[in-house]
Amino acid sequence: MTTFKDIIKYIKKYNNIVIARHLRVDPDALASSLALKSIIQSNYPKKDVYAVGINASKFKYMGVLNKLPENLDNTLLIVLDTPDLKRVDIENFDQFSFTIKIDHHPFVERFCDIEYIDETASSTCEIILDFAYSTKLDINIDAAKLLFQGIVSDTNRFTTINTTYKTFNLVHKLISNTKLDFIPLYNDLYKRPLKEVRIEGYIAQNMTVTENGLGYIKINEDVIKEFGVDAASPGNMINNFNYINEIIVWVFISHDVKNEIYRITMRSRGPVINEIASKYNGGGHALASGARVKTVEEVDNLLKDLDELCKNFRGDELENK
Ligand code: AMP
DSSP states (O other), X not given: OOOHHHHHHHHHXXXXXXXXXXXXXXXXXXXXXXXXXXXXXXXXXXXXXXXXXOOOGGGGGGOOOBOOOSOOTTEEEEEESOSSGGGBOOSOGGGOSEEEEEEOSOOOOOOSSEEEEOTTSSOHHHHHHHHHHHTTOOOOHHHHHHHHHHHHHHTTTTTSTTOOHHHHHHHHHHHHHHTOOOTTHHXXXXXXXXXXXXXXXXXXXXXXXXXXXXXXXXXOHHHHHHHTOOTTHHHHTGGGGOSXXXXXXXXXXEEETTTTEEEEEEEESSSOOHHHHHHTTEEEOSSEEEEEESSHHHHHHHHHHHHHHHHHHHHHHHHTO
């Protein structure tokens, strides 16, 4: 089993280090990449460290990613927050001298030389924080901000089931050690334009909710245009539909006409959905998953499977009452 000691050994060994993360970046993936880069650089100023991948303008407050260096000789790659090779946002994966995976997703496949996977961690930022404290690395204030934001975002403000006493302990230590002024950091994460609130209202108004507790909506490009929002906006607000009496599982489906693909994001407040997501070219966590399919039939089949799941979950709930 890979330990933090193994990871620090390889970080010390290599002078060139690249950090990558999953496609369609989210705050945990981005913050963990930039924070790890900053921690390595401040503790080992002579090393060249690059956090790479496509930049997302929505999260530019976190920092800017680097271009992949041309020469990858004697270079260590650390892949964060990504369970399978197809979702790593990097080219030339085969050219690295050594590869390390650090992740909190359920295991999908082994693709790195050593892999540290902690499914019980709330977020990859939590693992990086744990790693830094366990190996006595200094955490600078920029890294502290990023790690706090990544944890808050991936736990949906400490409400998701993988938020544990350990999460709180680590965050407590981070805040007290660095004197982190954390209240202003919520601004970056949660301030948004009115048009996004308006499309959220549209979704609430127009979502279909089945008698079994499945909520779903297909959001086409006309709606995105009408509200003047980014195509990724609806997906970013999916967590706001938790804690609704009538809804157990909820799904947003966006049709990307140009790439001929349906992007699906789904959440659950009970039944495990990632097994169904993986049937439809997707995956993710037990209660937070995503998928991509090519046809409307596949979308309909996915919704049928999820509706059946809700029906069984309701049945079990009633039986256990
Ligand atoms: P999202 O709905 O994009 O916030 O993603 C929720 C979870 O599902 C994250 O852990 C993602 O890594 C995972 N996920 C999203 N889309 C896919 C996909 N197409 N394939 C595999 N996992 C996915």
